[in-house]
Amino acid sequence: MPIQFSGKPGLVAYLTVGDPDLQTTHNIALxxxxxxADVLELGVPFSDPLADGPVIQRASERAVKNGTRLHDVLxxxxxxxxxxxxxxxxxxxxxxPILRFxxxxxxxxxxxxxxxxxxxxxxxxxxxxxxxxxxxxxxxxPVFLAxxxxxxxxxxxxxxxxxxxxxxxxxxxxxxxxxxLNADAExxxxxxxxxxxxxxxxxxxxxxxxxxxxxxxxxxxxVIGSALVxxxxxxxxxxxxxxxARLIEGLRGVAKEPAVPAR
Amino acid sequence: xxxxxxxxxxRFGPYGGRYVPETLVAALDELEHAYAEAQADPxxxxxxxxxxxxxxxxxxxxxxxxxLTESLGGAKIYLKREDLLHTGAHKxxxxxxxxxxxxxxxKKRIIAETGAGQHGVATATVCALFGLDxxxxxxxxxxxxxxxxxxxMRMLGAEVRGVSSGSRTLKDAINxxxxxxxxxxxxxxxLLGSVLGAHPYPTMVRDFxxxxxxxxxxxxxxKENRLPTAIIACVGGGxxxxxxxxxxxxxxxxxxxxxxxxxxxxxxGEHAARFSGGAPGVLQGTYSYVLQDENGQIALTHSxxxxxxxxxxxxxxxxxxxxGRAEYTSVTDAQALDATLRxxxxxxxxxxxxxxxxxxxxxxxxxxxxxxxxVIVNVSGRGDKDMGILARELKLSGE
Numbered sequence: 001m002p003i004q005f006s007g008k009p010g011l012v013a014y015l016t017v018g019d020p021d022l023q024t025t026h027n028i029a030l031x032x033x034x035x036x037a038d039v040l041e042l043g044v045p046f047s048d049p050l051a052d053g054p055v056i057q058r059a060s061e062r063a064v065k066n067g068t069r070l071h072d073v074l075x076x077x078x079x080x081x082x083x084x085x086x087x088x089x090x091x092x093x094x095x096x097p098i099l100r101f102x103x104x105x106x107x108x109x110x111x112x113x114x115x116x117x118x119x120x121x122x123x124x125x126x127x128x129x130x131x132x133x134x135x136x137x138x139x140x141x142p143v144f145l146a147x148x149x150x151x152x153x154x155x156x157x158x159x160x161x162x163x164x165x166x167x168x169x170x171x172x173x174x175x176x177x178x179x180x181l182n183a184d185a186e187x188x189x190x191x192x193x194x195x196x197x198x199x200x201x202x203x204x205x206x207x208x209x210x211x212x213x214x215x216x217x218x219x220x221x222x223v224i225g226s227a228l229v230x231x232x233x234x235x236x237x238x239x240x241x242x243x244x245a246r247l248i249e250g251l252r253g254v255a256k257e258p259a260v261p262a263r
Numbered sequence: 264x265x266x267x268x269x270x271x272x273x274r275f276g277p278y279g280g281r282y283v284p285e286t287l288v289a290a291l292d293e294l295e296h297a298y299a300e301a302q303a304d305p306x307x308x309x310x311x312x313x314x315x316x317x318x319x320x321x322x323x324x325x326x327x328x329x330x331l332t333e334s335l336g337g338a339k340i341y342l343k344r345e346d347l348l349h350t351g352a353h354k355x356x357x358x359x360x361x362x363x364x365x366x367x368x369x370k371k372r373i374i375a376e377t378g379a380g381q382h383g384v385a386t387a388t389v390c391a392l393f394g395l396d397x398x399x400x401x402x403x404x405x406x407x408x409x410x411x412x413x414x415x416m417r418m419l420g421a422e423v424r425g426v427s428s429g430s431r432t433l434k435d436a437i438n439x440x441x442x443x444x445x446x447x448x449x450x451x452x453x454l455l456g457s458v459l460g461a462h463p464y465p466t467m468v469r470d471f472x473x474x475x476x477x478x479x480x481x482x483x484x485x486k487e488n489r490l491p492t493a494i495i496a497c498v499g500g501g502x503x504x505x506x507x508x509x510x511x512x513x514x515x516x517x518x519x520x521x522x523x524x525x526x527x528x529x530x531x532g533e534h535a536a537r538f539s540g541g542a543p544g545v546l547q548g549t550y551s552y553v554l555q556d557e558n559g560q561i562a563l564t565h566s567x568x569x570x571x572x573x574x575x576x577x578x579x580x581x582x583x584x585x586x587g588r589a590e591y592t593s594v595t596d597a598q599a600l601d602a603t604l605r606x607x608x609x610x611x612x613x614x615x616x617x618x619x620x621x622x623x624x625x626x627x628x629x630x631x632x633x634x635x636x637x638v639i640v641n642v643s644g645r646g647d648k649d650m651g652i653l654a655r656e657l658k659l660s661g662e
Contacts, residue, residue, distance in 0.1 A: 046559075046560065047429070047560040047561045048429070048434065048438055048546065048547070048561050049438075050284075050437075050438040050441040050442060050547065051284045051441075051442075051445065053442075057428065061428075064560055069558045070558065070559070071558075094545075095282055095545045096544045096545045096546065096553070096555065096559045096561070097558060097559035097560070098559070099543075099544055099545060099559065100542075100544060100555065100557070100558065100559030101559065121284060122282045122283055122284060122545065122548075123282060124281060124282075124283065124285055124288055126281065127280050127281060127282060144285070145284065145285040145286075146285060147284070147285040147286035147288075147289075148286070149285075149286050149287075149288070149289040149290070149448060149449070150285055150286075150288065150289060151289060154285075154288065154289075158285070169285070169286060172286050172445060172446055172447075172448055172449065173286075173445060173446040174442045174445055174446060
């Protein structure tokens with residue numbers, strides 16, 4: 001299972017698949033991996049992304065409009081698996097597109113494509129019974145979100161149900177850049193460590209090399225989402241892949257070397 | 264999807280549940296506990312009952328519509344007059360209940376979504392009454408077509424935030440309210456206005472509206488000494504309908520008829536008839552019937568009435584539909600407009616366009632019924648807010 005983090009911190013790159021188009025996402029994904037992303041979150045566009053800020057909302061809207069489907073996301077994953085066997089691939093979705101595809105069909109197709117894990121934004125552990133069974137049958141890692149508002153007993157359940165890594169949300173709120181990293185993030189990671197030996201990735205609002213390096217002080221990986229999506233939006237289809245490569249290299253450049261395993 | 268037992272909290276058959284970002288779970292748990300404590304506290308009920316009586320104007324009359332009955336020539340028709348409540352619709356029942364809960368939880372900031380603006384006005388009203396900060400999210404399309412209610416909310420001191428994403432209607436307003444809540448969850452109560460969203464909302468909001476059916480049952484027994492043949496209510500999210508239906512669910516001979524928005528055609532995007540055009544799925548916190556395309560993208564909807572213009576339906580209605588205990592049908596924009604005019608001219612009552620869908624269904628079914636049959640129509644709101652649309656559609660002169 002290639003979900004592993006080489007740098008300190010490791011880098012998880014979120015992309016809305018199909019923004020601006022499928023072929024460009026493919027190019028961007030390859031560039032991101034080559035620039036040092038350990039894990040890609042392949043975002044399934046959804047009409048009603050209620051956990052997302054304006055940047056990812058707009059990307060999702062563009063991708064839905066050009067007809068990008070879950071089927072296409074799985075197709076992209078299959079291509080990437082062949083072209084970059086060492087990259088971690090996680091499908092990142094709201095629940096409804098997966099339900100519509102069929103839980104079992106989806107998991108079978110994801111396994112076939114060589115996907116490593118699945119993260120569903122609006123699925124909490126208490127509702128995940130059948131989902132977890134289906135993921136386990138197909139050797140897919142369930143990744144759950146932990147929030148600053150989650151009490152310890154929930155963190156324990158989240159940690160127990162997760163594989164690959166646990167995604168710690170840096171603050172209460174929706175996705176999108178912020179000026180300063182919240183103290184909530186470090187505290188949450190510290191609380192989570194009591195319940196798991198899995199790597200912990202911190203996401204939401206990380207966009208600068210300084211923030212990226214700061215996350216490396218207390219977590220195993222940082223998730224970069226809106227910053228990438230905004231860069232793609234500004235660069236346009238022709239320059240998107242090279243801009244993403246530069247952005248990721250820039251984040252990596254400031255991060256501390258060498259790679260020391262978190263635990 | 265787990266077809267779990269009905270007994271699981273927040274499940275109605277397989278429907279309902281809690282499909283939300285993790286950040287909100289603690290707040291939903293807090294709300295669930297606060298509600299359970301309030302339910303067990305006689306003081307909470309005393310306060311709520313007194314507000315419902317002295318402030319909102321309960322009980323509302325059950326009125327025998329003799330001229331409508333005569334003109335249709337079938338069943339005897341009664342109207343449950345929720346339109347006579349303070350703020351002009353049933354929505355105040357739920358808002359008073361949730362505002363008391365917010366005060367108990369120590370939350371001083373209230374957010375809400377609104378479609379037709381009736382829930383927004385009721386929310387702004389209770390916030391003024393309890394001295395709470397109030398932000399209401401409303402789709403820009405709905406702001407344009409329900410402008411009177413925008414003014415009313417602002418008059419009451421609420422901040423109305425227009426939502427320009429998606430179809431710029433109720434669904435998009437809920438997305439924006441959820442985004443606000445997830446950001447300000449520690450200080451803010453989300454005063455959700457229908458039997459939608461994550462547990463405990465569908466159960467709690469239904470409980471706050473049960474008073475509609477409880478009163479109607481007593482009133483019809485007093486007037487007619489027997490139960491009605493049918494109860495008819497419009498269904499957007501379905502709060503007025505579940506409130507009207509709930510006390511009659513054990514009375515197996517009473518037909519429960521929910522009326523969805525048939526809009527202007529049967530193609531996806533032209534209506535909000537979730538049972539005929541939708542499939543089970545997850546939208547905005549709950550598992551229920553959802554209008555969606557083959558890829559699971561939520562469909563656009565259309566209705567002349569903003570309050571019914573929504574892609575999903577309360578999960579308890581989904582369960583009542585599947586079990587066959589309630590029937591669901593739809594009427595078109597044109598039928599709803601005709602029904603509005605007809606009720607105005609026969610009874611001197613201008614219903615909200617939402618409620619007019621229930622009146623239209625009554626007009627359709629009552630003539631074939633026996634004069635011994637009794638139909639109760641829940642007139643969930645009044646039509647003042649719709650005068651702009653009515654003037655245009657019915658070509659009323661203002662000169």
